[in-house]
Amino acid sequence: MKISIMEKVFEETKDALFLIDGNTCIRQNKAANDLASSYLLPLEKVLEIAKGEGCMLHSTMEKCLDCEVRADWDQAAFPLVLENLKGGQEQFSGSYTMIDQRKTLLSIRRLAVEDRLQQVIQNKRLIEYVNQAHENERRVLSQELHDGLAQSIYSLMLETRQLKWCQQTEDLSIKLQKIDEDFVALLGEVKQLAMDLRPTALDDLGLIPAIETLLHRLTETTGVVIHFIPMIENKRFPDRVETITYRVLQESVMNSIKHAIVDELFVTLSEQAAHLVLTVRDHGKGFDIQKVTEFSQGLGLLNMQERAESIGGHLTVHSEKSEGTVVTLRLPIQWEVLK
Structure with missing residues (x-):
């Protein structure tokens, strides 16, 4: 045959x-x-x-x-x-x-051996990037502690020392009231720093309530109206999925507030083909993605992309000048039943 x-x-x-x-x-x-x-x-x-x-x-x-x-x-x-x-x-x-x-x-x-070697090199670069990202986070935290909390505590220490020179009861009452107000402000700084490091709502309530809390706080502090449209019910996801989604949202929204010159943003969260999909859209001035990718890390695009890829996800950024920017995050869903 x-x-x-x-x-x-x-x-x-x-x-x-x-x-x-x-x-x-x-x-x-x-x-x-x-x-x-x-x-x-x-x-x-x-x-x-x-x-x-x-x-x-x-x-x-x-x-x-x-x-x-x-x-x-x-x-x-x-x-x-x-x-x-x-x-x-x-x-x-x-x-x-x-x-x-x-x-x-x-x-x-x-x-092939070359493919395995390339994979080893890629893993090594990823480890180096993660280590550098950790160092950058430590540097930011150190600066926050020094310029924020340390200065506030030092100011309170000076105000407290001045009490022993206070002669009149009325002046003493006014200064104590001022110290009490400064302590309240200091406590707010500590809570804000703790929230930035790890939002308690993310651990206690889940992703959607944590996003709502974050966006409400940003609206209050910046005046930018942020419309959040969750197209899924409030479910729990694996810790890394929730954390990466929250951090990418945080970075994207702050980028739009700082650079896009807008007074409102649109955020959606949905489930598509076994993936959790987050979109952040603004109608601001937009930017040249190629130039930002090549010459600047100021927008944190590389950081967001590396976060997404660390668990097999994908991040896309589409921007046109005078039209606005859309950031889309896709992460594979691994459902967990929490009791």
Whole structure:
């Protein structure tokens, strides 16, 4: 029987190829046979991974947030970890292609040494960036403590020392009243600093109430009207999802207030295709994204992007001069049941 050119290519290609009908493998090439004989290859699980429905490393998707196999990959090239017969783990790259309504082609190949080296370099750069971000946060906190709390405490200390020189009862009463007011202001500074470090509403009440509290406070302090439209009910999300969403919102809103020259903003929070989607929109003066990306980090765009990508999310910024800016954050949802 004569073998066609396509069949010959299928058999001799170096990638492991599996022809799938429904969820059943109806044909595989020599490389696929070699792969199956050298590695634990539960095909049903691999197909779940290819479709974004499962994880090779964990039994449930709730545990799959930071592992090598994430839930938001591209089917044209998704990461895969297989266990060899000695119990070691090796990284592969897979692709999943629709042929017709029933048949699909699954392709698996071992990552080249260069690809693994590039991944190590990328991880190293990410660690360096995170460390630098921590240092920057410590620097800001140190400055806040020195210029804010320390100066307020020193001022109160001087006012308290002056009490012993006060001769008249009326003057003493006025100065005590002034010291009491300064203590109230100092307490407000401490509470504000604590809220900036970690908003208690985020831990106690959840993401939507924390956002409402933040936006209400910013409206009071800046005069900018911020319209918040939550299109989901008040549910709890994993801690990192809530924290990243809150911080990106905080950064985006402050950017619009500082740079866009607007008197109102629009914020929406929704769920789309198993992702939590946050949008911050203004109709301000806009900016040139390319110039900001190349020459400035003043808007914190890199920081927001790195936060999103740290858990497999994605951040997009669309801006046009005189038209405004739209920041969109997409984070994969990992539902948690909180009792």
